[in-house]
Amino acid sequence: MRGILFGPRRQPPPLPLFPAAKRSSAPANLLFARLYRFLPASPILRLLLLLALLSLIPPAFFHLRLRRFHQMRERKCGWIARPPMVCAHGGDSTNAFPNSMDAFRMALDARVDCVEVDVSRSYDGVLFALHDRQGSTKDVW
Template identity: 75%
Template sequence: MRGLLGLGRQPPPLPLFPAGKRASPAATLLLRVRRLLPSSRLFRLLLLLAALSLVPPAFFHFRLRRFNRMRERSCGWIPSPPLVCAHGGDSTNAFPNSMDAFRMALDARVDCVEVDVSRSSDGTLLALHDS
């Protein structure tokens, strides 16, 4: 160290800049964002609503694209793939028209679940298969 700094020279104290004069990266980012945002609260609210209105269409666009890719991969060799519908859910391991049967059918990746709905005399809807 003696040869690099010379005789009698001391290295500078660390840190080179005092902590009070340095801005943290989060603080500088916050300042930049505040400079970009308008000062009017109404305008900020409108910008927020506009940004939030773009989220659902973007989400469903990418979700649908993934679904179409998955469908092409599984049924791409068939020109018109059939629609697989579970009547009353998956009744192989659960009672028909029960929530467990509906969940099992959806876990088996069926395209739709057909539910038999009846209305009781007091107006309550029931999932019930009448013969």
């Protein structure tokens, strides 16, 4: 009935799948136009320029990651800068008899940080060095 009285019914135009983006202001387009002027006209030169710019990404990435690398290296290998303390147990027992004056002297000549001595006291009050004696063993630094 509607088609007879008012004429044929008109269909609205179909909506586009991808509507056109709103154009930004002219200064942005002007900026791209200025940058486009500096690009070389040859496609090969443009490709080389693109490759040159892409080659700057890995050094920049690794430069930013360098701090993290140094932190990890310090955590794993920090003992190199601050070496552990070396203590000679009974003196230098590889070159002299353990707990002897020669072993103590050789250990001190080897520049160790400390020498561990097992000191015991006899019944008459004399101190002597005896390695791993059970009972009255004391460590003296």
